[in-house]
Amino acid sequence: MRQRKTFFQEWIKTWWLVELSAMFVSCSLVVTLCLVLWHYDGKPVPSLSIGGFGHTNTITLAAIVSLLITLSVAASLAAVQASISQLKWQWYYSGHSGNDVTSTASRPLCDLDTLDSASRGFTGSVMLLFRMRFAPLGASFGAFLVILQLAIAPMTQQSVHQITRQVTVDNDVFNNSAVVTTRQEWTQQHNNAVVNGIPFGYQSLGSNLKGAIPYGLFANSTLGINNTAPMCSTGNCVFPDYQTLAVCSSSANVSSHVVRTDKSGEELSCILGQFCISNGDINAVANITTAASSKQTSRDSYKSGSSPVPFNFSSVAFAETNNAGTIGDFYILYQNFDADAQHGNVYAAVEFRLAWCVQTFTTHVVNTTVITNRHIDVNTNFTLRGAYISNTVNGTVFNVDKIAHYSLQRYLWLLLTGRAWFNADNSISVDSAEIDVLAGQFGVTHDPSLSTGTQSEFMARLARIMDNVAISMTNTIRSPGDTVATGSAYVPVSFIKVNWGLIIAPVAFTILCLVFLLGVVMSGRSRHGDLKPPVWRSGMMASLRGLDPQLHRTFGGMMAADAMDEAAQNVYVHLSRDGNVWWLQIDAAKSGKGLPMLSDAEHDGLECGPDSKEPVERRLSATASAV
Structure with missing residues (x-):
């Protein structure tokens, strides 16, 4: 028997605790970076030693800057990518109230894959901007942040350089110098x-x-x-x-x-x-x-x-x-x-x-x-x-x-x-x-x-x-x-010289990532009866369970990637709510001609797979009872 979920586990799954914590860590690292640079700006290059395994090693200020900015960008990027994943569900939902209402935000099914790829890294973000032409502004802004993060670390490291100054020698140390x-x-x-x-x-x-x-x-x-x-x-x-x-x-x-x-x-x-x-x-x-x-x-x-x-x-x-x-x-x-x-x-x-x-x-x-x-x-x-x-x-x-x-x-x-x-x-x-x-x-x-x-x-x-x-x-x-x-x-003597103009880059990037995350969090809140999709992010369970049986039968099983991508371009879907269950349903009116469509009666008795004789809804209910 599984243990009961704790309060924090619930918040991790159903809210943005991890992402907000990541942004808190990112902001803290940027503040730490600024404080470190402020402390050493205009001072001689420090010699920082760390010991271990019987040896003393020297770590440079540049290495510390690189470590801080790398961790900060990684934390911000985790929050941004999770936000893009959530926005792909909102892309198929226009916003409405009540139950059993079909959304009018029908989008090509291939957008789901494009948005999901954008949440996973640089290449997917570039493809999102190229394919969707900035159509989902929120997700496009997130993709822009994913691309921008590649320049943050180099710019930050370039902000710290060394200049040589002539320092007077103490005559008490060097007689007749x-x-x-x-x-x-x-x-x-x-x-x-x-x-x-x-x-x-x-x-x-x-x-x-x-x-x-x-x-x-x-x-x-x-x-x-x-x-x-x-x-x-x-x-x-x-x-x-x-x-x-x-x-x-x-x-x-x-x-x-x-x-x-x-x-x-x-x-x-x-x-x-x-x-x-x-x-x-x-x-x-x-x-x-x-x-x-x-x-x-x-x-x-x-x-x-x-x-x-x-x-x-x-x-x-x-x-x-x-x-x-x-x-x-x-x-x-x-x-x-x-x-x-x-x-x-x-x-x-x-x-x-x-x-x-x-x-x-x-x-x-x-x-x-x-x-x-x-x-x-x-x-x-x-x-x-x-x-x-x-x-x-x-x-x-x-x-x-x-x-x-x-x-x-x-x-x-x-x-x-x-x-x-x-x-x-x-x-x-x-x-x-x-x-x-x-x-x-x-x-x-x-x-x-x-x-x-x-x-x-x-x-x-x-x-x-x-x-x-x-x-x-x-x-x-x-x-x-x-x-x-x-x-x-x-x-x-070599002194540290900080170009504070370049430090604007990591500060601005972190602020933009925080604003983006907060914007996604606020946009997902349900207000005045307008029930928004729950926090699913890129969870596989949401993708597997959210496919409407008719969409599954219409779109077909797994094939080669290019074949599935071509088929998805002609299938339009939207996100709708049926009680406590959300479905990604096909829009028959917008989907391409020639695709097999089911009647309501056929849809109600649709099997989950080629060997299953149990209706989908009954099987889902049985599965829930077993859990």
Whole structure:
């Protein structure tokens, strides 16, 4: 004997408890999804671990989103499919009151199969929209939801993506994570040694600084020299603008100041009347001379006990040359091959200068690539203050030991003063390799790529070389530095970014499914004597017991699927109620001609099957009694 059905079992069978529960679960999952995304939006990508079987596994946020939306869509889809199943019965029922009333909502029997297929998945839903042309609006809307659910999960997963941001590193964790050396004071140890003609009384220059000057001269002027590299432990750093003691260069075209003069019958081309080259000496094509007067340089005797003496410079282009910070000021008088010897100057001239300056830098490191920019505005206002040549910028004092400064002046003068000339065999001779580099920028060279060019091109070449020299010298005095500029080190961190516009998709889908289910529930309620079909959904028992005997005999038994489908197109049926029993009855008036029809008497005595002798109604009654 079967157990008596519980209250919940009754509601599951005769009402929408399962479907409403499914929609409650679906809505809860969507709310959970939104709360999870809201919690992690704008935060670092979480690392969620789950343990099991002795192992720890990591589950990603994307996996959680996928799980939540998949379960939500599945729950909503279950309610929608059950609703479509119920609507197929309402499709054959127009709505009327009373007993033994034949419905006028006669529909092709094949619609029953189409609607039932739509309740089972994507393919059936597409066929419903294609075959029935949106005729049952409610069921068509449900079929649309079944199709739409395929796009919900991908759209939801696309709403969550990762963006990379640079996050500042805690300096307490990484000491000196972003520093760059700077210099506020430069000096060299006094050795009282003669180096490269530097007399006693001058300090010896260190080999690193002596090597920095030719290194800048001989470097590739096209590529240039990098500035002092910072220490960046993470490979991504940003530094505020910082200042350091540096060497700056400048150059100018002073050809307009070349004056042709005659001294003791010799025609000369001179700058300031004292730095000259003979126009008659056609072999001399370049003469590089310092702007310091010979009187001053001759005072630096090479005898023991000589005192360091600063150079006094004379400049045409740079008014600040006469201040204490000038390291060297030079003129290059070179043969102007394009000049008209009768009317124009045979020689042209440029002036270049190296001086101490306070340089402002901007540095940042991106993926280990260092990018340093030097600001154009520099401060070269150095003055002699006791034992130092000093400059105060923004309250910070920058000092250069004057003895070291005087030694550097003389070393630079000895290194960069000289001549380049053509020999009788048209070859070129130079006083030094350094002179060869400088003269070569003005066409006095064996390098075909430098042998020609305009005056602007000559000047650009010289500017790049002197810039390299200045950077090389600056890097040397900053390595090591006596101070540091501290920046911020960053590490790339992945953050969660939620596209809330795409989250509308699962929210809207769930709401539509809920509205659809509630609409079907409300449409099935009996009102004002209008008895609606009970909740059958897609139950097989309703299909088997609901076939009117005449419909069964007319439609025939089971055949091939295509044959049954073709026959069902010509059979019209409607749903009617006879007491507590509902029948799916044939509409003889609308059904196709040639189909076998039974009289009422034949219908009353119709057998259920080929071997049955018992009328259908009596057999149904007996079956009910047995149950």
